[in-house]
Structures are given as structure tokens and as C-alpha cells.
Amino acid sequence: MSDVKQVQVTFDCADPREVAQFWKGALGYVDPPVPAGFDSWDAFDASLPEEHRGRAWACQDPDGVGPRLFFQRVPESKSVKNRLHLDVRVGVGLTGGERVTALETEADRLVSLGARRLHLLPADGVDESCLVMQDVEGNEFCLD
Known part of the structure; x- marks a missing residue:
């Protein structure tokens, strides 16, 4: 049986520092320690x-x-929908209008950091509402 390993999520992008700055603001993350x-x-x-x-x-x-989170510059631009995305969990335990309000409030904050709001996926009786967004380079993520 193997031990569970740490996971790093890697983003291909044009401007690694700009995308990292967005995600630091979105998640409350920080830069790693400066090398010796x-x-x-x-x-x-x-x-x-x-x-x-x-x-x-x-x-x-x-x-x-x-x-x-690791961000690496690549020469090509984003051309299709992400096959993997992050869910930023801001509405955990909330339902209905209270959940949508929490999602919209966080969306407004993230838009001020450079994100783009795409569309709300309303609750459907099985899944609660989530809000689809894009970061500063168009990478999709959801407010969940």
C-alpha cells in the first residue's frame, strides 16, 4: 500500500506571476519562502x-x-474548455438564496481581482447552485 503524496496543481499560462497574484488574492495563499x-x-x-x-x-x-499551485509559462494560448478546474468552496452548507448570495458576493470580490463571471448554474434538485468564472487568463473555475 502506498502513502498518500502531496498534490500540486499546475497551470499553463502566459504570465505566471499575474495568474499567481490572482490566485493568491482569491484563496489567501502566499508566495513560498525565498530560496536561500x-x-x-x-x-x-x-x-x-x-x-x-x-x-x-x-x-x-x-x-x-x-x-x-504552480504556474508555468507556455507558448500557446488557451484554446478549449478546461478538462480540470478548481472549485472554490464558498457556499458549503448553504442552500437556496442564501447560497446564491454568498456566491455572488465572492464573485464580486474576485471580479475586482481580475476574474470574469460567466454564468450561474442554478440548483436543480440534485446539485446546489454554483457560479462558473474565469481567472485573469481565462482558466475556468467554479464558486461552489
Whole structure:
């Protein structure tokens, strides 16, 4: 039997730092500790060969509970719907109008960080409402 391993969620993107900044604000995440020998991530980035500068960024749950998020620059742009997405759990335990209000309130906050609201999936008698959104580079996620 194998031991459970930590999970990192990786995003392909054009601007890793910008996307990381959004997710830090969305989730309350922080930058990982700066590598030894550097006083900032900017100093570390400046030490890399020019072609590697700005190619990656990461953020993590300050309490170590949630997965680390890693953002890597790729040359191609997003072209289709995500096959995997994050559900940001803001309406846990809420139903009906109270849940929709919580989702809409969080959506407004995330829009101010650069997200885009797509559409509300209303409760259908089996699943509760959720709100489909996109981050600053168009990656879909749900407020659930």
C-alpha cells in the first residue's frame, strides 16, 4: 500500500506571476519562502538566464493544508474548455438564496481581482447552485 503524496496543481499560462497574484488574492495563499541566498523572488528571478526569467511562479496555502499551485509559462494560448478546474468552496452548507448570495458576493470580490463571471448554474434538485468564472487568463473555475 502506498502513502498518500502531496498534490500540486499546475497551470499553463502566459504570465505566471499575474495568474499567481490572482490566485493568491482569491484563496489567501502566499508566495513560498525565498530560496536561500536571495532576499526576494525578484532577486532570484534576476539571477536566472534571461530566457528563464518570469517563466514560473508558485503560491501555497500559508497553513499547509491546501495544494501548492504552480504556474508555468507556455507558448500557446488557451484554446478549449478546461478538462480540470478548481472549485472554490464558498457556499458549503448553504442552500437556496442564501447560497446564491454568498456566491455572488465572492464573485464580486474576485471580479475586482481580475476574474470574469460567466454564468450561474442554478440548483436543480440534485446539485446546489454554483457560479462558473474565469481567472485573469481565462482558466475556468467554479464558486461552489
